[in-house]
Amino acid sequence: MFNPTDIIDLLAANVRQTRNPFGVRPSRFNTWWRGLSGFTRRPGDALLFTGLMYQAIPYINATTRYLERLEGSSWAGCLRWGRLVPASLRGRGLSVLTSGADRKKFNGILQTICRLLRQSEVNFFYHPEMDFYSGILLYDLGDQDGFVRHARFVARTLQLHGVRKVITVDPHTTYALKELYPRYTGASFEVQPYFSLLQCRGSERGNGKPPVVLHDPCFYGRYLELSEGPRRVLRDLGLEYVEVRNCGEFTSCCGGPAESVSPALNREILGRRAAELKAAAAPVVTFCPICLANLLKAGLPVEDLASLVGRYLAPEEK
Amino acid sequence: MALVDPDFAAELKAYGVDTALDCFNCGTCAAICPLNFEHFPRKMIRYVQVGAKQKILQQAQDLWRCLHCGLCTRTCPRQANPGELILGLRRYVLAQFRRA
Ligand code: SF4
Numbered sequence: 273m274f275n276p277t278d279i280i281d282l283l284a285a286n287v288r289q290t291r292n293p294f295g296v297r298p299s300r301f302n303t304w305w306r307g308l309s310g311f312t313r314r315p316g317d318a319l320l321f322t323g324l325m326y327q328a329i330p331y332i333n334a335t336t337r338y339l340e341r342l343e344g345s346s347w348a349g350c351l352r353w354g355r356l357v358p359a360s361l362r363g364r365g366l367s368v369l370t371s372g373a374d375r376k377k378f379n380g381i382l383q384t385i386c387r388l389l390r391q392s393e394v395n396f397f398y399h400p401e402m403d404f405y406s407g408i409l410l411y412d413l414g415d416q417d418g419f420v421r422h423a424r425f426v427a428r429t430l431q432l433h434g435v436r437k438v439i440t441v442d443p444h445t446t447y448a449l450k451e452l453y454p455r456y457t458g459a460s461f462e463v464q465p466y467f468s469l470l471q472c473r474g475s476e477r478g479n480g481k482p483p484v485v486l487h488d489p490c491f492y493g494r495y496l497e498l499s500e501g502p503r504r505v506l507r508d509l510g511l512e513y514v515e516v517r518n519c520g521e522f523t524s525c526c527g528g529p530a531e532s533v534s535p536a537l538n539r540e541i542l543g544r545r546a547a548e549l550k551a552a553a554a555p556v557v558t559f560c561p562i563c564l565a566n567l568l569k570a571g572l573p574v575e576d577l578a579s580l581v582g583r584y585l586a587p588e589e590k
Numbered sequence: 591m592a593l594v595d596p597d598f599a600a601e602l603k604a605y606g607v608d609t610a611l612d613c614f615n616c617g618t619c620a621a622i623c624p625l626n627f628e629h630f631p632r633k634m635i636r637y638v639q640v641g642a643k644q645k646i647l648q649q650a651q652d653l654w655r656c657l658h659c660g661l662c663t664r665t666c667p668r669q670a671n672p673g674e675l676i677l678g679l680r681r682y683v684l685a686q687f688r689r690a
Pocket residue numbers: 612613614615616617618619620632635665666667668669670671672
């Protein structure tokens with residue numbers, strides 16, 4: 273396990289300098305929307321706010337590969353000096369380590385979500401300059417001051433642009449905007465996860481397909497009690513799903529949150545959850561980028577809810 | 591021997607740790623916690639209750655093992671909010687380290 277303060281100081285310095293925990297310029301890694309047809313910046317009723325989480329996965333994977341080698345070695349203590357290197361340099365180094373396949377995969381999920389929203393005739397817009405990392409990792413790690421400072425900046429920017437409604441795509445950002453921002457910044461937005469807006473009735477295209485097993489992320493299952501939303505979408509599409517014993521409110525954590533301070537602990541928790549899901553003997557579907565990346569690491573056949581639903585409801589335009 | 595600070599629970603209120611005294615030490619949280627680690631989080635809450643500030647600071651690193659998964663909070667029979675208490679303790683410890 274790393275010294276948590278070394279990790280927190282490094283992440284906090286990155287957030288201060290680049291507004292995200294990786295020290296990478298947003299224009300460098302928030303690229304999923306480029307070249308997407310039907311893309312609208314304004315007008316629109318609700319802002320699609322990705323919180324940069326799907327885009328971050330290639331960077332998280334690259335960081336974890338590096339930390340895994342470092343954990344427990346005599347070099348682990350050197351992390352504390354990392355914050356002395358300018359964020360832009362740290363970020364550039366990290367960018368080199370990310371995998372192109374990862375970037376394509378996770379950007380593709382956001383593009384699918386965009387198509388699904390359009391297909392459901394949701395009135396939304398996307399503006400990359402209004403899409404920020406929520407700061408949730410700083411909150412989770414206990415850096416309250418760093419989180420509040422960043423959250424206030426994000427909330428103020430959205431308010432300045434007259435944003436009142438946001439559509440989110442992951443549980444961590446949803447929790448931050450729905451629960452933490454009103455409490456710590458005084459700013460309230462109408463927050464809805466994308467799957468609650470999908471219209472699938474009358475399009476029972478999944479009939480006869482083999483069932484999938486669901487992995488509920490902790491934040492949707494317990495903190496926000498939103499597990500029913502994805503199930504409704506699957507039912508409306510006629511797709512069968514099976515439940516593991518620890519699901520919904522009582523879902524088991526995949527271990528993702530431990531990644532930044534102890535990749536070894538992450539592996540231990542992940543192994544246990546992977547065994548529970550494996551016992552269901554069906555492909556796994558989840559709706560959180562952190563869970564998705566983590567379960568993929570365990571070698572499970574797993575895909576994102578958006579990818580599955582997209583195949584039936586909004587196939588990619590050729 | 592550990593020194594006891596009777597004002598510790600009050601000091602922690604500024605960091606959002608305000609339900610520790612609701613805990614009656616049943617251990618449900620430790621039983622359900624996926625960490626399966628040395629009576630965590632119950633042990634930490636007990637330290638707060640008895641004012642064992644030094645124990646918290648000595649074992650501070652363990653606070654960051656918590657996944658913030660919320661299972662303990664969901665199942666606590668006293669609504670003592672153990673998961674949030676651990677988060678509050680992280681804030682407290684981080685503030686102490688930064689001040690040092
Ligand atoms: S479950 Fe609640 S009451 Fe029981 S030991 Fe844990 S915090 Fe205390």
